[in-house]
Ligand SMILES: CC(C)(COP(=O)(O)OP(=O)(O)OC[C@H]1O[C@@H](n2cnc3c(N)ncnc32)[C@H](O)[C@@H]1OP(=O)(O)O)[C@@H](O)C(=O)NCCC(=O)NCCS
């Protein structure tokens with residue numbers, strides 16, 4: 001099993017300055033830094049990481065792994081098995097518990113006994129929660145963004161429609177398509193999945209303001225052309241198909257559907273009660289996929305949380321990726337706190 005990761009800054013001799021950042025569904029370990037070979041786009045939270053930034057790399061050692069099951073360096077369905085063939089359709093079902101177990105192996109390998117801060121949004125928030133609930137002494141502070149305690153019926157429904165779109169693509173072949181040759185994967189299905197998902201990631205009012213009822217420039221919907229918003233979704237679909245593996249998409253969507261922090265732990269309240277970290281839970285006011293009520297539940301259940309923080313944004317769920325100024329303020333608040341207080345006792 002392989003876990004790809006990137007780091008920024010230097011680990012202190014007493015290893016007390018490590019921050020773990022956990023990416024969301026289609027993110028990767030390239031949290032910060034310019035685009036370049038192997039990275040077609042700049043880091044997805046570049047504004048937060050670097051000297052003088054909220055994750056000040058003169059002070060903090062920042063670690064960002066690619067999730068287990070992903071397709072940007074870590075083991076996933078497109079990876080080879082020990083016998084040399086790809087995992088493909090035989091890739092095991094994962095949960096956040098498996099993914100965090102893999103990340104724990106990374107922490108151990110780096111010699112990090114306790115994270116000064118664990119941060120995650122959306123799918124990354126599920127893993128951040130899992131870290132703090134299952135390994136409370138290893139997380140001194142926790143920032144959870146736009147994520148639920150358990151996947152709701154509606155969230156499972158959205159994700160299952162996306163998975164269905166991929167699985168019904170004739171090129172899916174039970175997930176065993178990787179050797180089928182260029183252009184022969186379930187790209188149409190993955191594109192439909194991204195279109196469905198992207199609608200849930202953005203704000204109703206945002207879409208209205210940006211696209212309204214307008215036709216795409218030069219096109220006429222009544223003559224087979226597209227509305228502007230259709231063209232936008234086509235673009236988002238094409239972009240994802242270029243950079244993401246459909247098998248990983250299915251594996252990660254199913255892991256998110258399985259997310260239930262209270263499973264086999266006496267329920268949500270009992271599980272959240274295990275958290276020892278100083279915690280900030282935040283949601284986006286226009287998020288219709290993971291609405292604020294879900295973060296209110298988390299904040300009410302985590303002993304170290306002080307109410308829910310609201311990120312004001314028209315961008316819906318993606319607000320947690322876009323509103324970097326507001327996220328930076330939350331990071332500074334928690335890291336200032338960590339700096340001022342002794343770390344939690346280990347044990
Ligand atoms: C942060 C994030 C939410 C921002 O989303 P985004 O797609 O850049 O934001 P927008 O909604 O403003 O979309 C802009 C794109 O839509 C295109 N667009 C806008 N209107 C359009 C229209 N009518 N028709 C076609 N395309 C349109 C723009 O040209 C732009 O294209 P580009 O991304 O190729 O430059 C997104 O990058 C994301 O999900 N990131 C997390 C995933 C991640 O970490 N990815 C790593 C590599 S990207």
Ligand SMILES: CC(=O)OCC[C@H](N)C(=O)O
Pocket residue numbers: 024025026027121122123124201318
């Ligand atoms: C469910 C989830 O992790 O959403 C993240 C949305 C983001 N735009 C992405 O593509 O990762």
